[in-house]
Amino acid sequence: MNRRESLKALGFIAAGSGLLTAACNSKDAKNATTANNADKLPGVQDFEYERTAQLKAEKFFDEHEMATITVLADIIIPKDSTSGSASEAGVPDFIEFIVKDLPDNKIPMRGGLRWLDLQSKRRYGNVFIKCASKDQLALVDEIAYPELAKPEMQQGAAFFSLMRNLTSSGFYTSEIGIKDIGYAGNKPGVWNGVPDDVLKEHGFDPSKFFG
DSSP states (O other): OOOOHHHHHHHHHHHTTTOOOOOOOOOHHHHOOOOOOOOOTTTTOHHOOOOOOHHHHHHOSSSHHHHHHHHHHHHSSOEEESOOOTTTHHHHHHHHHHHHSSGGHHHHHHHHHHHHHHHHHHSSOOOOOOOOHHHHHHHHHHOOTTTTTTTHHHHHHHHHHHHHHHHHHHTTTSHHHHHHHHHHOOOOOOOOOOOOHHHTTTTOOOHOOOO
């Protein structure tokens, strides 16, 4: 199983675990925006729409953090002959939204991004996004497999696991990701009647039976 196939499985697990479940209503959300916009999806309640609009209007990651998230996401799911990259699928914006929707992810993500920059400065004399691609990959390789990571790299490994889960969840719930896995949605079945060989097996002549 290659990396993209593995990430597909991770994406399904993360989605099934409730990562994308809407959080509870906030009192402030009702005062932040009105829900009479035409782009509200059918079945979405006003308080849900208002809360989502409020979260989208807020900003958590700064420009440098978003740039780092973009580089990491594209390392995890790069563009290939089948589909676009994680950033092309809108994964960085997805992660920005999710950490606001699920605030328990804020500290692990921000702390992990700072850890990554500190490690990069110590090794290569620059923050992660300004390092050469080979140096970025070398550092990522040390934290990509938690069971193999050295004790001093465990914080980075925990962060990268979270980053990988968020990236796969965002990618495989995007239009690009859904096309990548070949999901076509529900389709009506087509009934062409009992196959001729089955009719013959039970003693029926198809031409006479339906003649």
